[in-house]
Amino acid sequence: MQSIFKEMLNELDKMLKGYRYYTMERTHARQVMDYGIILSERENSDMDIVVPATIFHDVGRYIGLPNHREVDFDTLSSILKKFRYADNQIHSVQGCIRTHSINSKQKPSTIEQKVVFDSDNLTLITPFGTTRWFFMAEEWGGVTNIKDAIENLAAIYQKIDEKEFFYTDTARKIANKNTFFRTYIEDLTQEVNKFKL
Numbered sequence: 008m009q010s011i012f013k014e015m016l017n018e019l020d021k022m023l024k025g026y027r028y029y030t031m032e033r034t035h036a037r038q039v040m041d042y043g044i045i046l047s048e049r050e051n052s053d054m055d056i057v058v059p060a061t062i063f064h065d066v067g068r069y070i071g072l073p074n075h076r077e078v079d080f081d082t083l084s085s086i087l088k089k090f091r092y093a094d095n096q097i098h099s100v101q102g103c104i105r106t107h108s109i110n111s112k113q114k115p116s117t118i119e120q121k122v123v124f125d126s127d128n129l130t131l132i133t134p135f136g137t138t139r140w141f142f143m144a145e146e147w148g149g150v151t152n153i154k155d156a157i158e159n160l161a162a163i164y165q166k167i168d169e170k171e172f173f174y175t176d177t178a179r180k181i182a183n184k185n186t187f188f189r190t191y192i193e194d195l196t197q198e199v200n201k202f203k204l
């Protein structure tokens with residue numbers, strides 16, 4: 008990994024210190040960044056935009072924004088100027104963050120935006136991403152009933168299983184090979200039904 012990206016991770020660490028979900032969010036950012044690097048290499052996107060966008064894509068949560076996707080230019084600039092980023096690069100990173108979520112109003116259009124969207128959403132179908140999703144279900148969606156949480160996650164998994172969900176071929180291939188998420192909901196539902204939770 009390039010040393011500048013390691014320094015960006017250190018910067019994220021500093022921002023996350025004191026945040027209640029520090030270790031979980033640090034792991035999440037690392038996981039998204041790893042997918043970002045893989046996808047960037049295969050999709051020929053600009054890693055100098057994709058990597059900071061993946062590392063800082065959820066920064067809005069840590070600073071308490073009501074909509075975590077809408078990180079303002081000044082906040083991003085105060086981070087990325089330390090790495091000598093030009094204004095146009097910061098705008099590109101901001102665009103990736105704005106479009107990274109399933110719930111983003113604006114959909115990804117550039118290859119960098121598509122790669123960041125796919126990287127974040129690929130983490131949803133991993134064991135860690137699933138655990139994080141359940142952990143945050145109440146805070147993100149007000150869901151406190153385990154059955155509702157399972158149903159909500161099943162609906163997201165169903166969407167992801169549809170071929171149209173991801174923007175890049177590389178992400179589609181990675182998702183196709185992922186057997187975890189296709190059996191997880193079924194196994195979980197069987198277990199829950201067995202104990203009549």
Ligand SMILES: [Fe+2]
Nearest residue numbers: 039064065127
């Ligand atoms: Fe995320």
